[in-house]
Amino acid sequence: MAVQTPIRGLRSFCIAAKCLSFKHAASKLFLTPSAVSHQIKQLEEQLGFDLFTRQTRAIELTSAGKRFYHAIQPIITDLESTIDDFTNSKQNKTITISLPEFFASELFVPSLSDWTQAHPDINLQLETVKTGSQAAASADLSIVLSRGRPNSPVITDLFPVRYVPACNKRLYRKWASEGFKALKTVPLILHQSRPWAWHQWADEVGVPDFDPKQIIQFDSMFGVARAAQQGMGIALIPLPISQTWFKEQLLVRLYEEELVTNDRYFLVQHENLEQSDELLKFANWMQETFCDLY
Structure with a gap:
């Protein structure tokens, strides 16, 4: 009867032959040196x-051991690679996505259940950044707000952004019938990435003698919207990303005139990544979900 050779014995031999130490081989295999021996x-x-010539503090491959190692090592390597491939194929793939905080809270997270139901075998890791900040270096894909097309080989254009003057219902009731007088009376709120946005809006609308009482800048769009909702003043709020704030009447348009800019949201795949089925599925879902928002 042929005697079967355990795979673990062949693997132990290959590792010991490579490092010429039972002790080091045992460490790599999480075994004791005596078990490897x-x-x-x-x-x-x-x-x-x-296979080895054993000395007090060292081991050496015999001539037969060297020949056996060169013959068996490629087979063991291929076998381990095959096992790893089949093991990994059973595990969910993970996509890391970098995206602005406001986009994540207002649009992405509310739509995420549709993705998870359609693709239960793909995990998502979300890394949020402030608007205008650089995307996380470790991300597979990034959602970015940009005034021009980002410099990347794979880009999905999602939707443009426009800005509307808005406040809470209390301020609206007070100033809705007063025209542009409120602009000289209450603070005007905006995001610090667009410090001249109110002046641009006033120029386009034709506001006479535009001289705001006070301008308050925030480093997050959530801060801008929240300050307006709390009655701090009138804010330039981005649409369509903030549509839920208006549907729930947390914010109300004070003026119908909008500030139209070149700002757009893009989905960016980084150039150091190869195209994969998971990334393609996610890009297609993003396009189907968000491209018609405008």
Whole structure:
């Protein structure tokens, strides 16, 4: 009857032959040196020749051991690679996405259940950044707000952004019938990435003698919207990304005139990544979900 050779014995031999140390091989295999020595001894008995010359503090491959190593090592490497491939194929793939905080809270997260139901085998790791900040370097894909097309080989154009003057219902009731007088009376709120946005809006609308009482800048769009909702003043609010604030009447348009800019949201795939089925599925879902918002 043929004696079967345990795979673990062959693997222990290959690692010991590479580092020429039972102790180091044991460390890599999470075994004791004596366990490694025993496995290799069993292999030598089955083969009928010594694989190592054992000295007090060192081991050396015998001539037969060297030939056996060169013959068996590629086979063991291929076998381990095959096992890893089949193991990984059973695990969910993970996509890391960098996206602005406001986009994440107002649009992405409310729509995320549709993605998870359609693609239960793909995990998402979300890394939020402030508007205008650089995307996380570790991200597979990034959602960015940009005034021009980002410099990247794979870009999906999502939708443009426009800005509307808005406040809470209390301020609206007070100033809706007063025209542009409120602009000189209450603070005007905006995002610091667009410090001249109110002046641009006033120029386009034709506001006479535009001289705001006070301008308050925030480094997050959520801060802008929240300050307006709390009654701090009138804010330039981005649409369509803030549409829920208006649907729930947390904010109300004070003026119908909008500031139209070149700002657009893009989905960016980074150039150091190869196209994959998971990334393509996600890009297609993003396009189907958000491209018609405008």
